[in-house]
Amino acid sequence: MTTAMKLLIVEDDREAAAYVVKALTEAGHVADHAADGLDGYALASASNYDVLVVDRMLPKLDGLSLIGRLRAEGATTPVLILSALGQVDDRVDGLRAGGDDYLTKPYAFAELLARVEALARRGAAGAGDTVYRVGDLEIDRLSHTVTRAGQEIVLQPREFRLLEYLMRNAGQVVTRTMLLENVWDYHFDPQTNVIDVHVSRLRSKIDKGFDKPLLHTVRGAGYVIRDGAR
Amino acid sequence: MTALGKLLRTTAFRLALAYLVVFATLSVVVLAYVSWHANALIAAQLNATVNAEITGLAEQYRQGGIRKLVATVEERSNRGAGTLYLLTTFAGDVLAGNVVGLPDAALAEQGERELPYQRAGEAAVAPYPAVVRVFVLPGGYRLLVGRDTEERERLSGVIANAVQWSLALVVVLGLAGGVFVARRVLNRIDAMTDTVRGIMAGDLSGRLAVTGLDDEFDRLAQATNAMLDRINELMAGLKEVSDNIAHDLKTPLNRLRNRAEAALRDARSEDDWAGAMERVIADTDAMLGIFNALLLIARAESGGARDQLAPVDLADIAGSVAELYEPLAEERGVALVVETPEPIQALGNRELIGQAVANLIENALNYGGSNGEVRVTAHGEGDLARIVVADRGPGIPDADKARAMDRFVRLDTSRSRPGSGLGLALVSAVARLHGGALTLADNEPGLRAVLTLPIQAQALPPPAPPALPAPSAGAKAAE
Numbered sequence: 001m002t003t004a005m006k007l008l009i010v011e012d013d014r015e016a017a018a019y020v021v022k023a024l025t026e027a028g029h030v031a032d033h034a035a036d037g038l039d040g041y042a043l044a045s046a047s048n049y050d051v052l053v054v055d056r057m058l059p060k061l062d063g064l065s066l067i068g069r070l071r072a073e074g075a076t077t078p079v080l081i082l083s084a085l086g087q088v089d090d091r092v093d094g095l096r097a098g099g100d101d102y103l104t105k106p107y108a109f110a111e112l113l114a115r116v117e118a119l120a121r122r123g124a125a126g127a128g129d130t131v132y133r134v135g136d137l138e139i140d141r142l143s144h145t146v147t148r149a150g151q152e153i154v155l156q157p158r159e160f161r162l163l164e165y166l167m168r169n170a171g172q173v174v175t176r177t178m179l180l181e182n183v184w185d186y187h188f189d190p191q192t193n194v195i196d197v198h199v200s201r202l203r204s205k206i207d208k209g210f211d212k213p214l215l216h217t218v219r220g221a222g223y224v225i226r227d228g229a230r
Numbered sequence: 231m232t233a234l235g236k237l238l239r240t241t242a243f244r245l246a247l248a249y250l251v252v253f254a255t256l257s258v259v260v261l262a263y264v265s266w267h268a269n270a271l272i273a274a275q276l277n278a279t280v281n282a283e284i285t286g287l288a289e290q291y292r293q294g295g296i297r298k299l300v301a302t303v304e305e306r307s308n309r310g311a312g313t314l315y316l317l318t319t320f321a322g323d324v325l326a327g328n329v330v331g332l333p334d335a336a337l338a339e340q341g342e343r344e345l346p347y348q349r350a351g352e353a354a355v356a357p358y359p360a361v362v363r364v365f366v367l368p369g370g371y372r373l374l375v376g377r378d379t380e381e382r383e384r385l386s387g388v389i390a391n392a393v394q395w396s397l398a399l400v401v402v403l404g405l406a407g408g409v410f411v412a413r414r415v416l417n418r419i420d421a422m423t424d425t426v427r428g429i430m431a432g433d434l435s436g437r438l439a440v441t442g443l444d445d446e447f448d449r450l451a452q453a454t455n456a457m458l459d460r461i462n463e464l465m466a467g468l469k470e471v472s473d474n475i476a477h478d479l480k481t482p483l484n485r486l487r488n489r490a491e492a493a494l495r496d497a498r499s500e501d502d503w504a505g506a507m508e509r510v511i512a513d514t515d516a517m518l519g520i521f522n523a524l525l526l527i528a529r530a531e532s533g534g535a536r537d538q539l540a541p542v543d544l545a546d547i548a549g550s551v552a553e554l555y556e557p558l559a560e561e562r563g564v565a566l567v568v569e570t571p572e573p574i575q576a577l578g579n580r581e582l583i584g585q586a587v588a589n590l591i592e593n594a595l596n597y598g599g600s601n602g603e604v605r606v607t608a609h610g611e612g613d614l615a616r617i618v619v620a621d622r623g624p625g626i627p628d629a630d631k632a633r634a635m636d637r638f639v640r641l642d643t644s645r646s647r648p649g650s651g652l653g654l655a656l657v658s659a660v661a662r663l664h665g666g667a668l669t670l671a672d673n674e675p676g677l678r679a680v681l682t683l684p685i686q687a688q689a690l691p692p693p694a695p696p697a698l699p700a701p702s703a704g705a706k707a708a709e
Contacts, residue, residue, distance in 0.1 A: 106518060108511075158553060184554055188585040189519060191592055191653075197557040220508070 005050040005120045007031045010040030010066065011082065012058055020053070023109050024116075037061025044070055049077055050120040053112070056083040056094065064097040071098040078119040082107070091187060110221035114173045121172065132167040135227035137206060137214055139167050148206055158183065159202050166215065166225040175222035199223055242415045246408025250401060257396045265389040272382045273361075277342075280363045283313060283375045291367060299373070300326045307350075312378045314347060314360055320370025329374065331357060337372045340364055347376070359383065418447045422454075434462060479520065486513040523652040530582060530659035539664070542578045544615045544683065545570035548608040551587040559595055559604060566591075569607040574615045576685045578664055583617075583683070586660040589653040590619035590679045598623035598676065613685050614666075620678040626670055657681065 007024060009031055011017040017033045024031040032049075034040035037058040044052055044066075052070075056063040067079050081099040083090060091102045100122075101115050130142045136149040144160060146153045155163065161183050166174060176195040180186050199215070207213045215225050237243060291299040300317060307315045307328035316327035318337060331348035341364060346357030362376030422438050429436045437458060438451035493506030552568040559566035587606075594604040598621030605620045657679070658668040666683035 104522075180554075184550060185580075186551070186554075186584045186588075187581055188588065189522060190554070190588055191519070192558060192595075194554050194558050197561055198554075201557050220511075 005029045005116070006048070007051050007053060007116060008034065008040065008043055008049045009053045010034045010037065010044075010058060010063070011053070011055045012036060013055075020109070020112065024113070027113055035059075037063065037066045041066050041069060044075070044077070045073065051116050052077055052079045053116065054079055054081055054099075056081055056085060056090075064094065064099075067098040078122060080112075080115055080119055108175075108220070110173065110218075111175050111177065114175045114178060114222060117172050118169055118174065118178065121169070132164070132170065134167055134170045134225055135212065135214055137167070137225075139163055146206070148210060153205055155202070155205060159198070159205065162198060162202055163206065163225075166223065169225075171224065171226045173218050173221050173224045178222065237409065237412050237416060240412040240416055243408045243412035246404060246411060250404030250408070253404065254397055254400045257400055258393060261389060261393045261396065265386060265393075268385055268389070269382065272385065276361050276377045276379065276382070279313070280342075280361065280375050280377055284363055284365055284373070287373060287375065288365070291373075296325075296367075296369070296371060299367075299371075303327060303373075312381075314362065314374070314376035314378065316372075316374040318372045318374075320372065322372075325371075327374070329376070332374075336362075337364055337374060340366045344379070345376070422447075422451065429458065434458075434465075475524065479517065482513060482517050482520070486510060486517070489513065520652065523656055526582070526585070527652065527656050527659045530656070530663040539577045539579055542576060542580045542583065544574040544576050544578065544583065544610075544617060544685075545572060545608045547578075547580060547583050548587050548606055548617045551584050552591060552606040554588070555591045555595065562595060564595060564598065565603045567603060567605045569605065571609070574608060574610040574685065576615060576664075576683060578683065579660075582660045582663065586657040586681060587617060587619070589657050590617075590681065593653055593679070594619050594621035594623070594677070597621075602676070610685055615683045615685050617681040617683070618678060619681075620673045620676060622673065622676040625672060625675060625677045628672075654679075 007029055009017050009020055009024075011020070011033070012035055014035060017035070021031040021033050032043060034043050038060045040052075040054065040058070041061060052067075054063040054066060058066070061069075063081060063083075067081070070077070070079075078100045079098065080101045080103060081094040082103050082105055083094065084105040094102045100119055103112060103115060130140060132139050132141070137146070138148070139146050139160075141164060146155055146160065146163065162179065165179065165182050177187075177189070179195050179199075180188075180190070199217075203213075203215045207215055212227075214227065215223060218224055287299060287302065290302045294301075303315045303317045303326040306313070307326060314327075314329045316329045316332070316337075317325045318327075319325065322337065328350045329347050330350045332345060336343075336345055342361070343364075344359065344361050347360050347362075348357050359379045360376045361379055362374050365373040365375070367373055418441075425436050425438050437455045440448050440451050440455070442448070489506065489510055493503065493510075497503045497506055549568055549570045552566060556566050556568075591604065591606065598604055602622035604622075606618070607620075608615065608617045654668070654670075661668045661681055661683065664683050666681065669680045669682065671678040671680060
């Protein structure tokens with residue numbers, strides 16, 4: 001369902017990089033690997049990638065400088081920063097340096113994949129559209145109305161934003177942390193399954209009473225809204 | 231460095247030397263001034279005496295001619311008393327007087343001069359110095375009147391002596407004083423240095439001696455001792471923390487290992503394997519959560535996130551986090567009541583405060599009892615904001631309240647429930663990072679966790695010392 005992406009992984013831990021490249025290939029993408037900042041910079045400037053995955057601490061040229069150089073040359077390729085540093089303040093530095101998303105190590109591969117796919121589609125998926133549609137579910141961002149099969153569904157403001165985010169990424173897996181970040185704008189890690197409860201509430205409103213469920217749980221990864229099972 | 235070299239190199243001794251030079255110079259200048267003035271005064275007196283004498287003799291000569299003068303000069307010459315007289319003809323023959331041995335040219339001209347002389351009738355000894363005045367009378371007679379200046383010379387000698395002695399005294403007393411003070415200082419400093427070396431060598435119980443004189447050294451020693459006490463406290467806290475970390479991370483690691491081992495031994499089917507691996511991943515994630523919480527606490531306590539403070543709305547944070555937990559509360563049959571009447575603007579880190587409020591709400595939901603009520607309120611009062619999370623559960627006994635905020639403390643009542651034991655420690659660290667405090671109060675019944683944060687930007691204190699041993703101590707200090 002997702003189109004194949006061309007990715008560059010800049011990571012000095014060869015074992016971790018090999019695992020990520022292999023897993024990305026299995027997910028249907030093409031991934032190159034660079035082991036240090038200078039190689040990564042050379043590869044990134046030489047060919048067109050859909051998304052760059054850049055580790056923060058790299059030999060020869062650190063990740064943030066690498067991103068800075070690419071941005072200075074006008075490259076707009078989305079960048080996901082990987083970092084073993086803390087979450088709270090280093091994230092701000094990373095995003096300020098030109099990164100588009102930030103993921104702390106260690107991470108689940110599903111999380112990496114979901115974020116990379118979201119980044120790749122960010123430009124393409126008509127973020128400016130006022131109406132998103134998935135199957136017979138429709139969300140109008142201007143009038144703040146949701147209908148399914150012509151039937152209006154009343155949602156709380158936060159449920160509306162949750163659905164809006166899921167539908168903007170229709171067909172894409174979004175993880176719990178992505179939901180927390182994009183819908184609530186928090187990056188911390190709740191101990192309990194708060195997000196799951198929100199999603200199951202939303203699900204009961206949009207899927208209950210309809211034959212075909214649209215909001216699916218992807219085991220070990222997160223949620224996806226799509227028409228029909230893959 | 232020799233003991234003497236060390237002594238001479240002390241600041242005290244160098245200061246003493248500097249004062250010595252200053253006082254010696256001063257005493258020489260004062261004595262020179264006194265001696266110059268005394269000389270001038272004595273010279274003036276001598277002149278006045280000689281002049282008066284001459285005026286008197288001139289009067290005699292005018293009244294009674296040379297005979298009368300000779301008689302008077304002879305009479306006065308025999309009186310002694312240090313005045314010199316000599317009356318000669320123009321050819322130099324002595325008519326009267328008490329002076330001999332004058333240089334030949336002495337009487338040639340009229341005027342005032344200083345001469346050596348000898349006294350008539352005395353054995354020839356070294357000539358005495360004198361100030362004389364020569365007067366040429368009509369008829370070629372020459373009259374000399376003079377005054378012995380030995381007194382003046384003697385005074386000069388006295389003054390010169392005084393200069394020498396006072397200089398010697400200043401130098402001796404100055405050096406002795408310098409050595410005394412320097413040795414005193416050196417002894418105190420040496421004692422302190424020895425103690426400090428001992429402490430560096432590992433004797434952490436060592437303390438600087440306080441003499442009770444309440445001087446500058448005592449104050450330094452007291453301050454240093456207080457610092458050492460604080461360092462000891464921190465080290466004890468650090469040790470406790472690392473012990474806790476070792477224990478609380480080893481436990482889940484051990485569990486993880488057991489699980490993997492059990493899977494290796496018992497798993498028969500694909501499903502068994504998958505299930506075991508999932509549990510292993512879940513365990514790993516839980517441990518990562520502990521690591522992250524620890525790092526976050528460390529970051530908050532070191533004040534590292536302080537420069538990331540930005541204007542935030544505390545009411546909005548409390549409200550949005552409460553809203554995040556609202557469905558969960560409902561699922562558990564707990565009423566989550568949110569009361570944030572108005573925006574509260576403050577400087578803060580939205581992520582950290584959000585995490586803190588989330589931890590408090592999770593605690594309330596986990597330990598606040600079922601079918602209860604959790605009330606989340608945010609109010610600004612003056613320059614303080616209070617975010618309160620209150621539940622209706624069993625609460626925390628007073629004795630355990632301070633301890634509950636320590637790292638890895640899991641009160642007995644919560645042992646059986648999930649959690650890392652870091653939740654309240656993190657909230658407390660976040661509060662202190664913002665210059666506020668976390669207090670646990672009684673909600674009668676239940677627990678009332680109050681997160682107090684300063685509102686005004688100026689209210690942010692300089693980085694508080696990290697209260698490692700007991701976060702509660704820091705919280706108390708911040709109140």
